[in-house]
Amino acid sequence: MSDSHPAACENCAAPLRGRFCHACGQAAHSPVRSFAHAVEEVFESFWHLDGRIFRTLRRLLSPGALAIDYLGxxxxxxxxxxxxxxxxxxxxxFVGKLVDWSDDATVAPSVQVNGAARMFAGAGTVAEVERLRDANVAEMEEGREGLPAIAAPARRGFDQGIAEIRRQADLRIVELGGTPAPAPPAAAGVETRGTDALVVSTDGEDGWLARQARRIEQNWPRIERDPSLFKAAFMGSVPSALFVLVPLFALLLKLFYLDSGRLYLEHLVVALYSHAFLLLALLGQFVLLALEHTIAPYVVTFGMFTGLLAGLLWLCMPVYLLLMQKRVYGQGWLLTGTKFAVLGGIYAFVLVNAAVALALLSLARA
Known part of the structure; x- marks a missing residue:
């Protein structure tokens, strides 16, 4: 099909003298007549692939530079x-949903399991094996009980660790000629603990909180069997929460920098660019985690490398925000540091409570 430009704008009928209508600004070419133009329009509207996205990201890496340019x-x-x-x-x-980060919760239990297996191999009597088994199981159970109820993946990891410790102890007892004692009902296997109930108390039976509590109790067995359901629900809820938190952060900036004379919308620009960098750093964390899961099983030292980079990224976040506030608002280090500490403490408190609320809502909606 021909992609030649029409003589007049299809929107307002003004004569065309170039790629865009001088009257209404509509493009001369039609995206529904060319697949290439359709793809171009999708990406252009989303990314503006005319070099600006990459120029913007480069400028974003310099704390405060992008906000200063935009406000200027x-x-x-x-x-x-x-x-x-x-x-x-x-x-x-989107990347966060694809990355498998639930395995991290089982790292500590797996380390303890491997250590217990080596100790069992060195035990020379049934009594020594039982002593080592009971000590390791007690330590694992204490760690499990110390976790919050919403940490389903980690709780399952400790359950698996306890079951594996008992299994290896029984194998060593048989090797020494003994007879393994029957396992306690609660520790007979992981499956017997896979339906732990999560009870949320509410005052009313028909209120919103009561309905959410019932949904959590109904969803809990499924989430323990498949923790990825919780992850998907939680990651899907975070963007919506950010659209509330960013304006709130801008309001805090307005309150803390009343003497700057800037309008609320100017503070909102600072808040948007601040969170844009935080999202970029979080994206980097997800990418590092994906690389670690892919490469670390084959290259042992790669996990140390990605761990170092991840730590540097976490450190960069508060440093970036501090430098950004210093450069955008131009106040002294002492005043900026004081405002940053107080404002950061307030916002961190809000973030923690928002994360807890999102976690509970995710449990109800998973």
């Missing part, structure tokens, strides 16, 4: 703050 009127070279935030939010949590 140099907006054309960069992607708008809201568009950048939305793009990074969608991309980050």
């Amino acid at each position: 009127g140099r907006r054309a070279p960069y992607v708008a703050p809201m568009r950048l935030f939305v793009v990074l939010c969608v991309l980050t949590f």
Whole structure:
């Protein structure tokens, strides 16, 4: 099908003299007449693939530089703050859903299991094996009970560890000519603990909290069998929460920097770019985790490398925000540091409570 430009704008009928209508701004070409133009329009509207997205990301890496440029009127070279935030939010949590990060909860139990197996191999009597078994099981149970009820993947990891310790102890007892004692009903296997109930008390029977509590109790067995259900629900809820938290952060900036004379929308630009960097750093964490799970089983030292990079990324987040506030608002280090500490403490408190609320809602919706 021909992709030649029409003589007049299809939107307002004004004569065309180029690729865009001078009256209404509509493009001369039609995306429904060319597959290439259709793909181009999708990516252009989302990414603005004219170099601005990459220029924006490079500038974003310099704390405060992008916000200073945008607030100073140099907006054309960069992607708008809201568009950048939305793009990074969608991309980050899309990748986060794909990455398998539930295995990390079982690392500590697996280390203890391996240590117990070596100790069992060195035990020379049935009594010594039983002593080692009971000590390791007690330690694992104490760790399990110390976890919050919503940490389903980690609790399952400790259950598996306890079952494996008992299994290896029984094998060593048989090797020494003894007879393994029957396992306690609660520790006979992982499956017997796979339906732990989570009880949430509420005052009313028909209120919103009561309905959420009933959903959590109904969903809990499924989530313990498949923790990825909780992860998917939680990761899907975070972007919606951020659209509430970012304006709240901007309001805090407004309150703490009343003497700057800036309007609320200017503080909102700072908040959007701040969270855009945090999303970029979080995306980096997800990518490192995916690489670790893919490469570390074959290259032992790769896990140390990714762990070091992940630690540096976490360290960069507060340092970046501090430098950004210093450069954007131009106040002294002592005043900036004080405001950053107080504002950061308040916002961290809000984030923790928001995370707990999202976790409970995710349990109800998984």
